[in-house]
Amino acid sequence: MKKLNGYFPSLLALAFMLPSLSSYAGNIYHFIDQNGVSTLSKTLPPYAAQQGYEILDDKTLRVIERVLNRTETIEQLQAEQAIEQSNQLKQAQQEELKRIEIEQRKVDQNLLEVYPSVQDLIKARDEQLAAINKQVEDTIAQQKYLKNILHKQQQRAADQELSGQTISDDLNQQIKSTQKDIAENKLRLESLQVDSTISSEQYEHDLIRLRELQRIRLHDQNATE
Known part of the structure; x- marks a missing residue:
């Protein structure tokens, strides 16, 4: 998935927050808070759910999943649909060309026989x-x-x-x-x-x-x- 805009280049700066969170089993949410600060939390605020976030492993801080914001999700869906439509069109064109080629071979064979x-x-x-x-x-x-x-x-x-x-x-x-x-x-x-x-x-x-x-x-x- 696409990386979230505004996230830091590294999560090392958040590693110091890990001890206070690791006592709770489960995943950690990584998001940008309302002040523009990169934040780790066991809970996900509603505004963060709308703007996009990352789900991290609570022990290793490894990114498990990236959730895009609503705008990015729609854009991604539209892009995927466009790619799918393009692929379907190409496949239909290839099938039509193949059908024409087969038909032409039949016509040619008949022409040579007659x-x-x-x-x-x-x-x-x-x-x-x-x-x-x-x-x-x-x-x-x-x-x-x-x-x-x-x-x-x-x-x-x-x-x-x-x-x-x-x-x-x-x-x-x-x-x-x-x-x-x-x-x-x-x-x-x-x-x-x-x-x-x-x-x-x-x-x-x-x-x-x-x-x-x-x-x-x-x-x-x-x-x-």
């Missing part, structure tokens, strides 16, 4: 992106087709109104159905475009990592030869 070579990865990338782009083109063509149908349906509805007729329920239903198809097709097109971007970025990331893993593997092989 793509034995860089050429295999590039081929897979080109095939998948080409397939997505084909779906994008088909969806764009479908969107044009649906919009053309909607235009014709709306033109028929306008003709009916111009001739003084009420737009038929069947035609209204056709228009609503086509508008729904156009909206869904638009969402599909946006989703495909996002897939294309994500796939392209993922393949680029995998390509860089695969090249790095193969470089490491080659280096390790050369080192063992």
Whole structure:
């Protein structure tokens, strides 16, 4: 524990008080009295209990325990709590880094198993992106087709109104159905475009990592030869 402020560098000056106290079995309290004088006593005044004191062996004057004052105790507790929180944070960070490292090893192993070579990865990338782009083109063509149908349906509805007729329920239903198809097709097109971007970025990331893993593997092989 922290040494009390204001205590003397040595207890030798108090040794002369020992004979008068040693007749009583038990411990001795060492504290600074209200006049600022270092004191030995068998009893501990309330003010001394608040300001901090030492407990001494009654025969040897050896310090058995130091009791901090209230302010020092709170400060020490806060410091200990801060250290504990810091240690817990460091431990959590280390565990997270270990988890990430283990997960990365699994990803790397899977990457090496799926793509034995860089050429295999590039081929897979080109095939998948080409397939997505084909779906994008088909969806764009479908969107044009649906919009053309909607235009014709709306033109028929306008003709009916111009001739003084009420737009038929069947035609209204056709228009609503086509508008729904156009909206869904638009969402599909946006989703495909996002897939294309994500796939392209993922393949680029995998390509860089695969090249790095193969470089490491080659280096390790050369080192063992």
